[in-house]
Amino acid sequence: MVFLTVLPIVGIGGLGKTTLAQTVFDDEEITKHFETKIWVCVSNEFDIKLVMKVILEEKAEARSEELQKKVREKLSGKRYLIILDDVWNENVEAWNQLRSILDCGSNGAFVLTTTRKRNVAEIMGTIQHFELSSLSQDDCWLLFEECAKPKLPNFINIGKEISRKCMGVPLVTNVLGSQLRFNCDEKEWCRIRDSEIWEISQNENLILSILRLSYYDLSYHLRRCFVFCAIFPKDAEIEKVRLIQLWMAHGLIPIVKNQEVEDIGNTIWNELCRRSFFQDDKFDQSGNEICKMHDLMHDLSKSVMKDECYTLDVNNSSDGLKRDIRHLTVRVNEFVKTSVLSLKKIGGLQSLMCNGIDVEGNVTMKICLSVLKELPVLRVLELRCIEVNEDHHLTFQILFNIIFRKHHISRSYMGHLKHLRYLDISYNYLIILPDSICDLLNLQTLKLNGCFMLESLPRNTKDLISLRHLYLEDCFGLKYMPRGTRQLKHLKTLSLFVIGNKKRDCQLDELKELDIGGSLELKNLGRVSDASMERGISMAKKTSINELELEWRSDDEDESKSTRDEKIGEALEVSTVGLKKLKMIGYKGVNLPKWVNNVNTIASSSVDNEMIVLFPLLEELYIVRMKNLRELVSPSCWSIGAFPNLCMLLISDCTKLGALPPHLKSLKYVNVAGKCSDEFVRG
Template identity: 35%
Template sequence: MAKLAYGIAVKVLEQLGSRTFQEISSAWGIRSDLKKLELTVATIKAVLLDAEEKQASDRRLTIWLGELKEVLNDAENVLDEFHYRVLQKEVMKRYGSTSKKVCHFFSTSNPLVVRFDLAHKIKDIRKRVDDIAALKDKFNLAERLEDRKIINMHQRRDMTHSFVNPLNVIGRDDEKEEIIYLFMDPFENAGRNVNVIPIVGIGGLGKTTLAKLVYNDERVVSHFQLRMWVCVSEDFNVTRLIKEILKSAKVKIDENLGIDQWQTSLRELLKDKKFLLVLDDVWNEDRNKWIELEDLLLGGCNGSKIIVTTRNDSVATIMGTTPTYNLDGLSQEDCLSLFVTLAFQEGEEKQYPNLLEIGKEIVEKCKGVPLAVKTLAGLLYSKLDECEWKFIRDNEIWHLEQNEGDILPALRLSYNQLPLHLKQCFAYCSLFPKDYEFFSIELIQFWMAHGALQSHENKELEDIGDLYIKELLSRSFFQYVNEDLYCCSFVMHDLMHDLALSVAQGECLTITKKSVIDEKVRHLSFVGNGQEFVTPLQKLSRVQTIIFQIELPLSLVEACISRFKYLRVLDLSESSFEVLSSSVGALKHLRYLSLSFNWNLKKLPNSICKLYNLQTLLLDGCINLERLPKGIRNMINLRFLVVTTKHTYLSENVVGCLKSLRTFIVNRCPSLRCLFEGMDGCLSNLRTLVVENCPKLTSLSLNIKHLTALETLIIDNCEELNLTEEDSQDLKLSLQKLKIVTSHKFAVLPQWLQGSANTLQHLEIEECYNFMALPDWFPSLKSLQTLIIIDCPKLSSLPEGMQGLTTLRELRIRDCYYLSRKCIQEDWYKIDHILEIDLDEDSETSSSLNRIINDIV
């Protein structure tokens, strides 16, 4: 499910335990009710991990958990309303409002509002929670800690074996040869007697099959004196693995002996032998456990090898001593050959060309994953009815009846290994279409809007979200597309998307004409004609997410805004209305609002400024938006803002007072001349500032000295921008990344950059045709790790003292012919300490050759 009961309980307890609610409970006379609610939820939370696991075999538990989630969701909504009122009061206090209504609302002398509105809701919630809590004892649930490893024995993978008939394997010949080459290469990591080669890929891709092909190849058999195969699976118990290795080597195991004797037997077995050990399906991320086993395996002869197959990059990092071998999907041709072999009897495909054509389309859905091909081919074997083939072609894989070993159970095993918070985040991704390109900064804000990021007192929520994405990438749930200084993009394999759909059923729904909408659905994504959904939506009331991936009528937008008062996320991107409905101001729970690429949008209603809880506002691509409303400063919770506007400047009163802002992106503002004006001590928490495609922008008019939290600054295609306006200041900044692209006014580095001498790690200058020289103080940037200079023809030399930049690891100079030639002919001594050098290909010689020459000298 998209949102596990455990996760909601954690969120509710965080709210109840905050200082805000402690102060409110005392002032409003509801301390007793809130305390009782907190104790009851804490008691239920203790057994929820056990309940979530056991519900698969107990229908009563599923029903109980569903009812619990309902009341916890309601509790979260009520508590969130309290938080909204606190923010409202803060806005009025900050900007000097004398509104008596707001003051009266927060006065303890107004029992009518307190007692009969929010207090009444709290009492109702507490009673419902008490009633549900009273039922938990009949399920005999055990208390569990969140970090306890839960292994469902019914879903554990079957033990693998080493045998494979190569005649039954299609493709992978090239991959097999590459692995075998690593075995035979005497210079490959010659410093170790035992090397570990990790093979990484998503479930069902054929990692085990590839390892079997290598293991049984005649050249490998003759090359190693001893070969052993062990399926590790989730249980990385060192004692068990020692016994399994001995068994694989045909060593008789005496169960009466202890671990010391088994360890001795293993050392004696491997001593002075060149061996091959395959550790298949490894999940362990505890480095200490691996070191304990590795110490027992280092007694073999030079040239011994260990192959590790895993779905997790972090496992490969812990165990590998060679570069990770990332396994790609099979080619379309090989997939089709595999499908034909398994779906047809010999020669049968020629008799049924229509089925073969449908089969080609089915194979395309598998995107190179052989296990998916095998699963679908197996379902269709001996079936010659064209309708049955079309049914498979036109339905998602997760709709098909699955057995252990088929593709979704294989992927679900990966899912079951995820921590709870990552399960929730992954499930939310089902709301986006297949092949959707995610951008990390926006997805993190989406997760944040739903409270899916676990808070940590020493980390920003954005950093926590970034760690989540890296973890999902390392486990192959996401696949990299591109990476920039402040953002990365990635996609989900279609099979991973199907898995997300599977686990999110009941809470997340992508609506089409044929969709059956359950009243418990919380998160909706529309992919069909908007008007036809108005009637089915009338039975829903607690929806938290609306994503429109279609052209929609304004009437549907108004219907959703007026009906769904608990929305946290509203995505209206690529719509066509000129004015957003003023009723949006009533969405007091809203955290995320996207109006991106609304080409016709001219004005935002003033009511939008009442969204005190809003954390993310996306206005990129709104090329006809005249200006931002002045009251936007009231959005005191705003952390992420992207703006496109026709306005000529953004004043302090509009944006500058947003002290919670962490990321600010200004893009495609053709008339913008001044980004900020009259700033003094504002934007003190801003960490990322990106200004792109603002051709008339001449000045930031921003006191750089106040941006003490700024880590990333990117200026792209702002030809007239002058960055030297603050050069007179004595600054201490924390800038880590600076990128300047296409600026005609950019001739020298600004003096204020010296304020980041101890923090700047990445400097990139591109297409700055008037950039003349790096300053004499450049070597003072003692933390610089990457320097990239592209297409700056007037830059002809590097400054003296470059040798002092001992942290510099990468130097890239492209389309700067004179600079590259100077570096090679005269200034090589300035850069010869840098590990990675990439100079113009048309220079007199390549940087790699010079590296070799330098090493020889």
């Protein structure tokens, strides 16, 4: 008989239960031992259906019976490890139900769970639970010393007294040490040491009180930005760029002369990470910087925000909706009329985020059609379609046709959203966006990622005078850009620019004066007009672009275009110094543009402290359907060094391409597809 082993880790908040579990989860020997590893954040609500969906990595809705069947198929006969993090459930029947679903693995299948409650450990554990002890006074001082870095004897003595009061809780020690690290005022150190909060009983109330003390040590704008994060669910991965744009939308970032608001937001993010209000700061697989908040930090932000944040889901009914709510997340499978009526009572709603909506699309349909016009101060609206069900997408198309149809209805809906600054309608079956969306004169961020049927943007897009970020990733159907893009003076992000074939369409020279950065795809470069080149299409000043895709054409086999492609390529004058990813597709030229061979001076550990290289930061290079190309870089440039950080190279259908530059020391992954020359294959 095979029994599932369950080991609970028990301890008060802030001791490092999740950190310990994460260390186990990431261990190389553990990875080799188990066939499958799965991490599930359970948190306050023990929702078996959600746990199963995380195990299956599914977002689409499904019946519980169907999910159970899929879970058993995935885990059956396997030696797996599942981490159930932050469990609060004391319902024995609920746990028995989940265990019966999971109890299908082979000998050695293992569940590791973390909890603050010993009663939960006794319910779940099949072996003796592991109780995580607090740090010793010596270890607590070592951690505090590492965070605070006191130098003078007085500060060291005061620091030791503070560390002794930290109850051996790493989170408290870390936060207080980080708070005092750059504080050279001895009185402030004494104030922390002598605070009345230490008189509170030795429990988690004390920990929250200590964290609150550090919270009030933050500047006003840091406090506002931190507590806003209560809108995210516990253990959520928070994406930096998105968070900064949400802060911007709500006016939480102070204005500083001669500084971009995004840069100030980045400074705030870094400061909150430094002070341990954010943790696990890292980059995800897509290259986005993310972080998490510790459960206690989340509790702190919620306690400050009080009733201003609310999540409407299967565990929280519309009865909890109050007039004080300012930020609402809708995550439900059904949304009845009474809920819509309740929403209408929230006159001051500023954020409405509808993610993970139901398959039928009823939630968003009812909210939008009945509520949007009742929310005049709305600043953030997310209507992301993240399901894969075709009927769902069709429902969204009908929805947006109703909301944005070019008649009086569209004006009445959009006209009421004068304060909207952030609009995300990604992953929807949209074909067009109407001109009425251009009434949103305060709009800063517009996200249309994954709207692959979208054919055009409104002709009056130029009227969005506050627009700073326009996301069009995977908008494969977009045929052209509307004229007047140059008038979007504040634009910082433009992920896709499509050159049309009509005179009335926007040409590439309109980007010349825009200070855009990040990721940019230029599509249909073969359509750049002579007049546009005369006006100038140089990208030499766009040093903030780190990912660039240049696509000339995909189906035009006219070899006479070779010289013209070279002429357009030369005129681009791309700055390569900051590029980390470069794609070139469909270029018919024999020689690459001269800017490819432009050398860059970068810092070095050599005697003269600098060296000259080609593409100093480039990590990924894609060369596709460039059938006339003979060499990537001139052999005369090989001696000075090229691609020192290139780790991924993809070459496809480059039939005349010769050998690669030598000494690509960082190269780890090479993919050669389609027809390539014998010289290249031998090289």
